Amino acid sequence: MLLKNLNEGSKIVLKDSYSRNGSLLKIFRKVYEVFYNLLAVFVFIGLWEFISRLEVINPVFLPPFSKIVSAFLGLFISGDIYVNLFISIQRSFIGFFAGLAVAIPLGLIIGWFKRFERFIDPLMQTFRNLSVLALLPVFVLFFGIGETSKVIVIAWAVTWSVLINTISGVKNVEPQLIKAARSMGVSNLSLFKTVIFPGALASIYTGVRLGATSSILVLIAAEMLGANEGLGYLLYLYQSNMKIPEMFSIIIILALLGLLVNYSLVGVEKKLFKWKERA
Structure with missing residues (x-):
């Protein structure tokens, strides 16, 4: 025992x-x-x-990276960065959601109606291949150098990646699912809500991720031209005044901001689309 x-x-x-x-x-x-x-x-x-x-x-x-780190910390300790960081995030946020509000509904319509897609595709491809920076003076000409032109530039850049991925998502929905739903007598509206949109959602989200990155990249170019606040403005100001450590500090902040947005969206994607990993 x-x-x-x-x-x-x-x-x-x-x-x-x-x-x-x-x-x-x-x-x-x-x-x-x-x-x-x-x-x-x-x-x-x-x-x-x-x-x-x-x-x-x-x-x-x-300059040595240690000096850049020192300048980076100095921007936050002095408090010079906070207002400009907030303004840049605000512009990016508004432009991003404005782009989504246009791109997702339009992409669903173009992807679903094939005749409309054939009609609009040449014009859409032409606009899609225009450089955003080349159009920036045009937006400034029409909307001035205020907030409106900057937000529209960001929205324009966001729109195309989301639009193309939305169209692709709608067109690549499993045909058997559509046939099965139609055989059950489902109306076009119900088919769209229960089959087409859920089936395209993963592709739409990929476009959203790309659009989020574009909103930050284009924001800087917009703020470097005709702005007196924001990270892009600070970047141009420090470069003009040969404050190189501070200039690199702004670049690092932008890189960290882009990484934060991207990995946040990746984390959300993993939770929303767990079935993709299983597949």
């Missing part, structure tokens, strides 16, 4: 030790994965610091 109790006790101890070791191993693997994913970034920063310190490139134009 005593031996049996000792054996059972030793088994419990071994199980606890195995579970602890297993959890520690999982934590170690997670830390390793994070480090490995960021390794290229660390190597890039190290090379940047090394090249600048050796003056392979003039440090006036490429």
Whole structure:
């Protein structure tokens, strides 16, 4: 009896030790994965610091990364960045949702009505291939240098990626699902709500992700021309005044903002479309 109790006790101890070791191993693997994913970034920063310190490139134009970090922190400590950051996010946000409000309904209509698609496609392809920056003076001419022209430029850039992906999503809905719904006597409106739109949603969301990135990229160009507030304005101001560490700090803020938006949308996508991973 005593031996049996000792054996059972030793088994419990071994199980606890195995579970602890297993959890520690999982934590170690997670830390390793994070480090490995960021390794290229660390190597890039190290090379940047090394090249600048050796003056392979003039440090006036490429200051050491440590100086840029110092300038980056200084912008937040002084509070100079907050108002401009908020204004840029606000412009990007408004332009982004304005683009979605146009692109998604229009894409659903074009994707569903084939004759309308054939009619509108040449004009749509022409506009889609126009450079946003080339159109910026036109928007300024029509809407002035105020907020309206900047928001419209952003909305224009967002519209095309969302529009094309929405059309593609509608056209690529499984035909068997449509036939099955029609055989059950479903009306066109119900078919659209229950089959077409849900089937196109994954493709639409891909366009939304691309549009979110475009809204930030185009925002900077819009703010560099005819603005007195915003991250794009600060970027141009620091470059004009040869405040190079501060200029690179703004570029880093923009990169971090883009990464935050992208990975946030990726996280939402994984939760909304779990079936894609299973497939």
